[in-house]
Amino acid sequence: MTDRQSILVPIRVLAGESVPEGVPELLAHSHVVLLGYHVIPEQTAPGQARLQFEDRATERLDEYEEIFESAGATVERRLVFTHDGQKTIDRMIAEHDCMAVLVPNATGPVNDVLVPVRGAVGVDRLARVVASVFGAMDADVTLYHVAAADTTDDDVRTLLGGITDRLVEFGMEPSTIETRIDRGRDPLDAIVDVANSFDTVVMGETDPSLTTFVFGMPAKQVANRFLGPVLIVQRERASAEKDG
Amino acid sequence: MPEQPVDVGPGGENVAGEAPAAEPEAVTDDAILHDDDVELERTIGLIGGLAIGIGTMIGAGIFVFPGLAAANAGLAATLSFAIGGLIALLVALPTSELATAMPRSGGGYYFISRSMGTAYGAIVGLGLWLGLMFASAFYLVGLGHYASAVFAELNIALPADPVIGIGLLFGAVLTALSIGGTENTAKLQNMVVGVLLAVLTVFLSYGVLDAVGVFGGGTVPEQFFSRGYFPVLTTAALVFTSYLGFAQVATVAGEIKQPGRNLPLAMVGSVLIVTVFYVVTIFVATSSFGAERLGEFGETAMVEVARDFLGLPGAVAILGAGLLATFSSANASILSASRAVYALSRDALLPRKASKVNLRYGTPHVALLAAGGPILVLVGTGRVELLAEVASFLHLIMYGLMCVALIVLRRRNPDWYSPSYRVPAYPVVPAVGALASFGLIAFMQPASIGIGIVVMLTSYLWYRYYAGDVTLKGDL
Numbered sequence: 265m266t267d268r269q270s271i272l273v274p275i276r277v278l279a280g281e282s283v284p285e286g287v288p289e290l291l292a293h294s295h296v297v298l299l300g301y302h303v304i305p306e307q308t309a310p311g312q313a314r315l316q317f318e319d320r321a322t323e324r325l326d327e328y329e330e331i332f333e334s335a336g337a338t339v340e341r342r343l344v345f346t347h348d349g350q351k352t353i354d355r356m357i358a359e360h361d362c363m364a365v366l367v368p369n370a371t372g373p374v375n376d377v378l379v380p381v382r383g384a385v386g387v388d389r390l391a392r393v394v395a396s397v398f399g400a401m402d403a404d405v406t407l408y409h410v411a412a413a414d415t416t417d418d419d420v421r422t423l424l425g426g427i428t429d430r431l432v433e434f435g436m437e438p439s440t441i442e443t444r445i446d447r448g449r450d451p452l453d454a455i456v457d458v459a460n461s462f463d464t465v466v467m468g469e470t471d472p473s474l475t476t477f478v479f480g481m482p483a484k485q486v487a488n489r490f491l492g493p494v495l496i497v498q499r500e501r502a503s504a505e506k507d508g
Numbered sequence: 509m510p511e512q513p514v515d516v517g518p519g520g521e522n523v524a525g526e527a528p529a530a531e532p533e534a535v536t537d538d539a540i541l542h543d544d545d546v547e548l549e550r551t552i553g554l555i556g557g558l559a560i561g562i563g564t565m566i567g568a569g570i571f572v573f574p575g576l577a578a579a580n581a582g583l584a585a586t587l588s589f590a591i592g593g594l595i596a597l598l599v600a601l602p603t604s605e606l607a608t609a610m611p612r613s614g615g616g617y618y619f620i621s622r623s624m625g626t627a628y629g630a631i632v633g634l635g636l637w638l639g640l641m642f643a644s645a646f647y648l649v650g651l652g653h654y655a656s657a658v659f660a661e662l663n664i665a666l667p668a669d670p671v672i673g674i675g676l677l678f679g680a681v682l683t684a685l686s687i688g689g690t691e692n693t694a695k696l697q698n699m700v701v702g703v704l705l706a707v708l709t710v711f712l713s714y715g716v717l718d719a720v721g722v723f724g725g726g727t728v729p730e731q732f733f734s735r736g737y738f739p740v741l742t743t744a745a746l747v748f749t750s751y752l753g754f755a756q757v758a759t760v761a762g763e764i765k766q767p768g769r770n771l772p773l774a775m776v777g778s779v780l781i782v783t784v785f786y787v788v789t790i791f792v793a794t795s796s797f798g799a800e801r802l803g804e805f806g807e808t809a810m811v812e813v814a815r816d817f818l819g820l821p822g823a824v825a826i827l828g829a830g831l832l833a834t835f836s837s838a839n840a841s842i843l844s845a846s847r848a849v850y851a852l853s854r855d856a857l858l859p860r861k862a863s864k865v866n867l868r869y870g871t872p873h874v875a876l877l878a879a880g881g882p883i884l885v886l887v888g889t890g891r892v893e894l895l896a897e898v899a900s901f902l903h904l905i906m907y908g909l910m911c912v913a914l915i916v917l918r919r920r921n922p923d924w925y926s927p928s929y930r931v932p933a934y935p936v937v938p939a940v941g942a943l944a945s946f947g948l949i950a951f952m953q954p955a956s957i958g959i960g961i962v963v964m965l966t967s968y969l970w971y972r973y974y975a976g977d978v979t980l981k982g983d984l
Binding site: 304305306307308309310311312313314315316317318322341342343344345346347348351352355 | 545546547549551552613686762763843846847865869876
């Protein structure tokens with residue numbers, strides 16, 4: 265067993281978002297950082313919104329905190345009034361050292377987990393999150409890779425085998441881990457397609473590049489198209505990474 | 509920056525039985541923290557702060573004042589603008605120190621109420637709110653002048669003088685827009701400011717080269733003090749409205765990232781940049797036509813100056829820039845005025861209802877209407893110079909008191925007072941800043957001073973009636 269990992273669960277608490285069904289059970293073995301946030305337009309001072317909405321938002325968060333705790337998670341919570349939701353989420357990830365962010369969507373009991381793997385970068389964190397969230401849950405984990413034309417099956421097996429070893433090292437039952445390789449498809453479409461027969465998806469964040477700047481992070485795109493919950497494992501951040 | 513709560517413990521109740529909202533537990537670079545893990549995110553960066561300051565300032569002064577100022581003071585109007593800039597700088601430095609010690613919404617009102625007590629705070633806070641209304645009304649009348657100039661340029665004859673009508677229309681549109689929750693207003697403001705600076709830089713570079721004789725015959729024909737020395741100061745008092753923008757930066761101090769660094773840079777930087785633009789503009793304008801003719805052109809003199817240099821395209825470019833600039837100034841002031849209402853109602857000096865946020869749009873509709881409504885009445889008067897001077901008067905009172913507040917705080921030196929930026933040459937800078945601010949008032953028209961005093965008295969009486977028991981002063 266690994267230690268509990270911190271998972272950020274951002275909820276737009278006054279915009280009608282709530283904790284979807286199945287999510288508390290999904291994170292029963294995690295340390296949940298519950299972020300209730302409320303985005304306000306620029307002509308409103310954040311303090312002004314707080315004066316009016318704090319009580320209502322706190323009430324909701326109380327409820328959600330209890331749901332998570334009764335499912336078995338440990339919970340820490342924050343309520344933030346902001347003009348810029350993404351900035352708040354990024355700050356919370358940094359301040360609480362969160363390994364992953366959950367894009368909350370409803371799910372039934374989690375039996376099958378899809379873990380798309382891009383490459384060798386960040387697999388340690390990916391394995392840690394998978395093992396800690398699903399290790400004690402008796403769920404089947406499928407490591408999935410869409411291979412490029414110039415990659416041999418052996419290369420891919422080495423990559424996925426390495427991750428399997430890490431998962432076992434972290435206490436997972438080898439029999440619950442499967443691997444699956446696809447070729448000749450657009451990775452993104454392939455992942456979304458395959459994901460439909462799974463309950464949840466765990467995938468790593470990629471380093472930002474020009475492509476991700478224009479089209480958004482692949483993980484986010486998958487989260488937008490997949491109907492179940494998606495755990496986005498955060499890349500390691502340089503501690504000095506702050507904006508001016 | 510370490511966490512540094514302002515230990516003030518506000519107390520008391522107003523007539524309606526509302527107490528001031530509790531102060532936050534701590535203030536960091538990224539957020540303001542309240543108890544129970546409630547936070548207010550800071551989201552405005554340095555560029556955003558500069559855009560608020562420059563965007564508010566450059567609109568008013570540069571497009572509306574050249575004609576009026578030249579008529580009053582001749583070429584020496586350049587000196588008037590320089591004096592205004594110097595005073596603004598002398599106040600911006602102490603304001604920066606106060607803002608880094610207390611990076612909260614409300615700006616000058618917050619600093620003064622926490623250091624000198626509720627009565628001063630009420631006078632300044634209500635004065636700031638009303639001052640911003642006068643300023644917005646002034647910008648809107650300026651906008652009306654520019655819009656009418658567009659009609660004149662298109663040779664469309666209008667049955668009546670459209671200036672006030674257009675000002676009223678835009679005032680109503682701006683209020684409605686801000687209540688409706690326009691997205692990305694900040695980004696738009698940054699863009700407008702960028703475009704303005706670019707247009708002005710091209711135009712002024714050409715104008716300066718022309719004035720010193722590169723293109724034509726060098727035309728700096730006039731004696732510098734063609735109207736004598738005294739008008740230089742009265743003009744400085746008149747055009748000081750042009751320098752109110754840095755105070756607007758302080759009203760959003762609670763939302764600026766890394767306030768210890770960004771607040772002083774945004775305030776001092778915007779004053780310096782704008783001063784340079786003003787002085788050069790007036791120099792170019794007066795040297796192209798001479799003060800006499802420039803004065804005859806009135807509020808839209810800049811259009812004629814541009815036409816003189818660059819023909820019709822120049823006139824069109826300046827018309828467009830003038831419209832954008834006066835629009836952005838008015839918009840920024842209406843938003844600041846609603847921030848002022850929020851700060852006052854948070855502290856129970858105005859009913860809590862006044863800062864109510866509209867659930868559908870997420871905007872403070874009561875505060876925005878409370879700003880927008882009276883602005884329309886003021887626009888209706890159409891008195892450019894009077895509106896500008898009253899706005900200046902109310903701000904100058906606040907500026908002077910902020911300098912005094914700084915001296916008071918430094919002398920008492922309470923535990924919570926630990927600014928990360930400190931004013932140079934203390935106590936000379938704040939002392940001179942206070943004297944200069946109060947001194948400039950003496951050069952205003954009696955009517956403006958009268959209206960300003962009435963506003964202050966009314967504010968004080970309101971405080972005595974409505975919130976006489978409220979205490980906001982910081983623990984020492």
